[in-house]
Every structure is written in structure tokens, then in C-alpha cells.
Amino acid sequence: MSIILISILTILLLSRVLQRRFSIPLPIGIMSLTLITYTYMPELINLSAHEKFDEILLLLLPLILLPDAMNFRLRDLKKHGIAIFYLSFVAVVLSIIAGIVLNFASVHDYTFTVGMLISLFAMVLATDAVSVSSIFSQFELPHSLKVLTEGESLFNDATAMIAFLFIGLPLMGGAEITAVDVSFILVKVLAGSIVIGFIVGYIAKIILGWLHTVVDEFIVILLAGYAAFVIAELHAIHVSGILSLIVAIMTLQFYINRDLSRFSEDEEIVSDDTQRRLSSRERLITTKARIDANKQSIAFFALFANALLFVTLAELIELEKLFNYTYEIIGLFLVTTVIRALMMLKFSFISRASNRITNVNYRWWAVLTLSGIKGGLSIIMVHHLPESFIYKEMFTQVVMGVILLSIFVYAIGLIAVIGYYKEAFKKDIELENATH
Template sequence: MHSFAPEIILITILGLVVFSDAVANKLKIPSVFLLLIGSYTIYTYVPMAVPIDLKQYFDTIILFCIPLIFMGDALHLHFSDIKKYGWDIFYLAVVAVALSISVGASMYYFGVFEGLTLGAYVSLFAINMATDAVSVQSILSRFKGISHHIKVLIEGESLGNDATAVIAFFFIGLPWMMSGEIDAGHAALDALRVFVVSIGIGTAIGFSFYMLMKLFSDKRSEFFAFIIEAYLAYVVAEEMHVSGILTLIVAIIATKAWIDSDIKVLEEGEVQKSKSFMRKLRLSNIHATTTERLEYIYEMAKEFGYIAAVMIFFVLAEMVSVEKLWEYKTEILIMFGITTLIRAISMAKFAFWGNKVKHIEPVGAEGWFILTFSGMKGALSIILVHMIPASFEHKEFFEVVTTGVVMMSIFVYGTTLWTYFTFFKKEKEVSIFKK
């Protein structure tokens, strides 16, 4: 007799996405709340709807979902915004994350979590400082009233934050935690190597797919090209032992940047009789896509990202144990409190620097509030904690605490932002993730 397990789980995932969106639109609440609750409820009480042991295939699910989750968010960033707010994004995505992980690791000297080494603290905070783009978009995408500056910072920080956290975890925290020692100079150089090589590979792949897309003239082919690019960038980078996530992000942003440049020239009618060598190399007279087709690509990428996030949420549901969460409730609350405080202070320093540093624009009190509570954790934190070897004696602690922090951040941060925009800053609903 045939097994229809793949078909059943596909129906479950798509059904949950559709149902969550429908209910969220009616109740005016973030769909990520319903996705998370629905995943746990279905997995726990309707097991026939999830006939595949997702935990057994977790590694496969990760490889399938990562490109889809990050591709959509990368497509929303405009290169013109990256140039304009580059220092802001660099601080939030690199400096602030590195400082946050360092401050979190310093908790080792206060003995906050018994039995953990300094390397384990670095890994724990790298995992729990990674934000989740899907959760943030789900909660903030309904409302306007947020400045374009803050919108760009949210998008840029959610991508760069993740890349930095991944590099800190895999190339510093994890080796340090497992071996018990680390050569700081070697680790720093290795992290720098990963950063530079990942950007180089991503840029090359991005240009290749930009040129490839000039062969297409329909939105479906262009959308599939972006999907292929995301998966290819991730796989190639991982095979070369650098950051697949950073390479993927750079590749998509690079392709999108050249496309944006072509569209700008076309819209402004900047027909140049004397073209530069780079324009000739890019075959700038042949356009890769149009604004209308890009809107379709944005929407499809967002939906695919939601589907991938739901798959991760189902695995999270399998990892959730009410008994274990209750057993580690104190540690979860401490970790949630520390990470929230660190983020709030980090964002406050950013707001202060915005008034003092020439290259960083101020965000104000409201900007600080929104940036602080847009630091929701999600799929990437679950992925990273799963990567810890089973031989690590504190893996259960890491898994339970991280799961608890992810859930608390989504509900506490999400509810805080939703309450603010619903009751204190009522505005006409419109996606803030459109320029």
C-alpha cells in the first residue's frame, strides 16, 4: 500500500499557513503567533497530520529551509538604502552583535549558569542573539508610521545579525566550547577569512545570476532563478567551509542591486551614448526584469519563506517539552532577561551615537523602542542549537533554554509591538516592507 505521508504533511503545512493568515487578518493579530501555536497543537494533538518523523530528518529540513527563509528578506533590501545607511546597518549587524555576544559571555565570570565554560557562554549567546526575519515581518508588515530609515535598519539588521551570529557560533563559539580552548588570534583570522571569502563568492554568484536572468522574460523563470541562486550560493559556500548564509545573502543582494540599477536607468530615461566598460560588461541595454515582475517575486518569496518557517516550527514543536521548559524556567527567564537587556542597551547606544557620529543617523526614542523589540528569535536559533554535537554534556540545557527564549521573544516582543501599533499608534494598514 502506498504511503501518502509527504502529501499529508504538505496539506498540513499549507493549510496552517492559509488558516493562520485568514484568522490573523480577521483578528488583526500577527500570523506568527498562530503559526507557532498551530504547529505545536497539530503536532501534539493531531499526530496523523504529521506522519513524518521530522526530527529524524532535521538536517535535511534545515538545508531545505535556510535558503527560502533568507532569500525573501534579502530581496527586500535596496542597494541604494544599503549605501545610504551602510554604517547604521554595519553597527547593528556586526558591531552590536559582536559586543552583545561579548557582554553575554562575560556572564561566565558571575557564574550565572552553573557548569558552563567561557566557550559555552559564547556559543549560547551567539545562538540567542540571532534574530528571525519571518517573525519580524509577520508582526510589523501590517503597519505604516515607521520611517523608511527604521524599516531599512530592521531589514538590514535581521540579515546581517544572523550572518554575524552564525560566524561567531561556528568559527569561534562551537570550537571553543567543544575543545575547551581557543587561539584567539587564529579564531579572529579565521572569522575574517570566512567573512571576506563569503562576500567574494556571493558577489561572483550574484553577478552570474544577474547576467543569467537577462535570458528570461517572465516572472516565473526569474523567481525560480532566485531560488536556484539561493540554494547554489548556500551549498557552494558550505562545501568551501565558509558561511553559506552570508554568501546567500550577498548573492541575492548583489543580483538585486544590479537589477535595481538597470530599472533606475530605465525609469529615469538615462540613455547614455557613451557607456562605461562596466555597463558594457553588464549588457546594460538588456534588462533582467521589471518592477512589476519584481513585485510578484517579492510576494512569492515571502510565501515560500513562511512555508519554510512553518516546517521549522513543526520541528520546534517536537523539541518542546512542557515538563523540561518548567524544569528550566529560571534559566529561561534569566537568559531572556539578559538578552533583552543587552539588546535594549545596544540599541540605546546606537540611538546615542546617531546624535554624535557623523555617518550614523539618529533614530529617536521610538526608533530605539521598535529596534529593541524587533529582535525576535526563531528558526535560526533552533537550527544553530541543533548543530551542537550530541556528545556535549549540556546540550539539553542549550536546547530547552533556547526553545524557551525563542517562544518568549516571539510572544513577548511581538505582543509589545502589536499593542503599540494597535492601540497607541493607529495607522492605516500597509506593508512597511515596500519602499
């Protein structure tokens, strides 16, 4: 395991150097170096042979989501809530429906059921927040555009996972689910996930108030995320671990930010030395310096987790089998790209007709469309497919192929669009700042 750890850290470091020196997107750097390493020195990153491989993958998911949940502010959710709801829920549901209709209308080589198609499209519609954020970090973009794309990536994961686990897989297993059942499942999952997340986040806030070091607070934040995720995923409860984690961390962040806002103008009061001299009632939950340090630490762990998942992707890919499904991979990639582009175009029209949604012009539409990079969650969902599933090999290779195409095509396209409209985005930023 030590050699695997060293190999992954080396790949991650080199990928960051390539991003900083040559503007090569982080996901492309990780994937390229991983594929090269696995082709010529497979013994360095032989993860799939580990007996706890599937459990390791699931363990990484909360780490990947934590940074975006921590950086996502409640005031942004209030301002852009309608837009994010459309992008991360309505658009995903409509995309799955469109995919099902198109497949039943055009595909005759395979006998797919509705459950199979829901599972397939849930896997290829889940986006990768880390990949998008790493690309955005290289450019100056309007804050509202970043909120829309990162908010969509964050909450889109919850929607895709709910569709996959609670509707797609049960239908594949022979369960009968009606429209009423789907409504009940959604209400139960949403309500249960939100309640669990809020309770865990509030408890974490109380515990955080008792601790006064960066390391202790880091452990509490990790515990809050994992506790919310694990409790929600318990068989007896069985709601959305992803949504519970998001709610828990955003609840914790809400109380921290509200507390910090009391002393935002006085840097001396929020220093660690001053905090030690204050009474327990006057003392802040944490300080800005400590929470910023923890955000940086969690961001590193998320990068490492994402790199580990991309290593997994390289191991899962079998080139011979991948080429056997070339038609299916390219077809599904094109279908999902067109559907996503149309959904974002519809959103653009809605935004122009509504005063409650930030206006999405053609530049923003292109960025939103190309922000649909697939990644870690898609890989994890592939591993949830039952061994008895007749199309498991096909679904695995097709999803892996779509992830690869999205990483290279979308990431390169995203950089090209942002670079081409660089000056226009600067004007968007100036206009945004002037209206605030």
C-alpha cells in the same frame, strides 16, 4: 508527508487570516495553532521522525533569507551602512561578551566554558526577519526604521552563525582559538563569503539576461541563493553561507535595479511585449512586473519555510523538560532582553551624536529592542549541537523556551508600542518624506 504538507499549509492560512482579521501577529498564530495541533493530533505534523530531518531544516534556511535579501536595496545599505554594521555586528559581539561575563559572575550551578557560552548566546541572539516583517506589514512606519530593523535581522543572522560555527563549536570541541585566530577567521569568512556571493550574483545576472519568463527567472533566483549558500558551506571552503547568499542576491538586485532605472519613466519600453522586439544589447535583464511577481512567490515560500520551522519548534518542545528549566529560560530571556535594550540605547545615544546616522528617538529604540524575535535560525543552530555535548538537552530546551517567550512577549510588545505611538510614527514619516 502529504498530510504534514496539508497540515502546515492549513496552519499557515489560518494564521494569516488571524493576522488580517484580528491583528494577531503571524508568528504567534503559527506557534499557537501548531502547539494545539501537536498536543491533540501529533500524527498530523510528525516531522522529527523523518530520517532526513536535519537536512530538511538546513534546506529551509536560504528560503527564509531570500525575500529580505531581495527587498534590501543597496542604496539603503549605503545610507544606513554604519548603523546596520553596529546593530548586526558590533552589538552582537558586545552582547555575547556581556553574556559571558554575566554568566561567569553569577552562574555557579553549571560549569560552562567560553565556547559553550558563545554557542548559547549566538543561538539566542539570532533574530527572525520573517516574523518582524510580518508584524511591520500591518503598520505604517518610517522607511529608515524598517531598514534598520530588517537590515539588522538580515545581517545579524550572518554574525550569529559565524560566531556559532567558527568560534563557539570549535571551542566546545577542544580547539584552541586565540584573539589573532578570531581576527583571521573573521577576515577569511567575510572576504570569502563576499567574493563567492559576488561571483554567483554576477553569473546569475548574465543567465537572467538570456531568459524571459517569470518561472525561468524564479528558478535562477532560487539557484543563485542556494548556489551561493552551498558553495560557501563546502568543507574545502567553509565560509558563511548566509553572508554569501545575501551578497549574491544583493549583487543580482543591484544590476537589475540599475538596468530598470534606464527606463523608469517609460512603462511601454519595460513591458514584456516590447522586450521581445528589442535586440539582445537593448533588452533589459528583466522587467519590473516579472521581478515583482517573483518577489511575491519567494515571499510565500519563505512563509511556508518559517511555518515549517515553527512546527519543528513545537515538536522539539517537551513541556515536562521545559518546566525543569524554567529558571534558566526566564533568566536567559531577561538577560538577553536587558542586554539588547542597553545595546539599542547605546545606539540611540550614538545616533544623536553623529550626523551620519539616522536619529533614533525613544519610540524607535523601543521598536528596535522588541524586534529581537527569535525563530528559524536559532532552531537550526540547536540541531548543530553535537550529540556528545553534555548540556545538549538543557541548551535545546532553554533555547526553545527563549524562542517561545520572544515570539509572544516581543511580538505583543511590538504591536503595543507601534499602536500606542501610531500618530507619532505618522509624523516621523511626514518628516522623513519632507527631507527627501
